[in-house]
Amino acid sequence: MNGSERRIEELRQIDPQEWRVDDLAQVSVAEEASITVLFDERPLWACARSWDEEELAAGSIADSPLFWRLRTLLDAAGSVGDEVPSSFEDGVLTFDVEPGRRYAISTTYEQGFSGNDRIEYVFTVQK
DSSP states (O other): OBTTBOOOOOOOOOOGGGSOGGGSEEEEOSSOEEEEEEOSSOOSEEEEEEEEHHHHHHHHHOOOHHHHHHHHHHHHHHSSOEEEOEEEETTEEEEEEOTTEEEEEEEEEEEEETTEEEEEEEEEEEO
């Protein structure tokens, strides 16, 4: 409510693969490395997914008619990302990362932030 005027706002979360790589936090590793994630607030659940940065970049600049006809199908198939084997114990998430991939850590909290109980943290891994 704004005074006597009622407004409805929709909070849209940007999907992890839709971010520009320059807007993401970056981690630098020379080769595959293990990451341990500690949270300020303990989530009920957490897992990781990943995408290949080169594939994301190719999709963002492709402008052929064939690409545009297939884009909806490609987006639907690729939007979920690849499941990353991980361990979530005692509120700590551990998983391996490799250079050239984008990662999203999906979490669920008992009491959500701004009414949202699911939060994603996104970063990219470079050499």
